[in-house]
């Protein structure tokens with residue numbers, strides 16, 4: 001689905017991504033791991049159109065999507081999750097989901113030229129969709145809770161929920177388990193697995209928890225110092241000499 005070819009991203013003279021090439025297969029849950037500062041988030045940001053690459057290409061289903069802005073990628077079904085913006089924390093969980101098509105697509109789904117009845121229909125449809133998403137993620141009991149009151153893990157589920165409000169094909173999740181308790185981490189893993197199996201989502205997941213990566217991801221890609229170091233099953237990765245060296249030093 002995604003091919004990254006010899007991608008470079010420099011900040012000043014520093015190469016955060018230094019000639020990375022990798023492939024994300026359609027239907028996979030691909031893991032991306034590596035020491036802090038390896039360039040994982042920067043790679044995500046370049047793929048998702050947040051940063052322009054210094055050089056190199058990103059191909060999606062055979063089409064060159066290098067440097068397209070996030071809203072254009074959004075229309076192609078490529079989404080990167082972001083932590084909840086501050087202003088969304090005072091809205092309810094359901095309202096957060098209902099906001100998504102308008103805020104992320106760069107155009108309002110409730111367009112001004114729709115008649116009043118039409119707006120009510122759109123709102124009803126959005127609300128029904130949001131409730132379906134909340135049920136799927138098993139957080140429907142939190143529908144009317146202010147998003148700012150959610151735990152870290154519940155916020156991650158809500159981020160995942162925002163990708164479900166649109167027809168995502170591939171979703172990039174950055175440090176999905178950071179600050180999340182064990183139980184919720186497994187709920188998130190379960191939601192990712194079901195979205196993959198039942199709805200055909202492809203995922204690329206950055207995470208430090210190797211237990212989570214090992215259970216969820218195949219293949220796993222390892223980055224270090226801006227480059228792809230290895231790719232393979234979680235088991236083979238953990239036995240790879242170069243990978244062990246990158247994590248533990250010489």
Ligand code: ADP
Nearest residue numbers: 011015016034035036037038039040041042043
């Ligand atoms: P990772 O997600 O693997 O921990 P990052 O992609 O966040 O790594 O960062 C890779 C390197 O690039 C780090 O050394 C970081 O300090 C640097 N970096 C990331 N973003 C910027 C930026 N906007 N400006 C300057 N340096 C950056």
Ligand code: MG
Nearest residue numbers: 040041042174
């Ligand atoms: Mg990062």
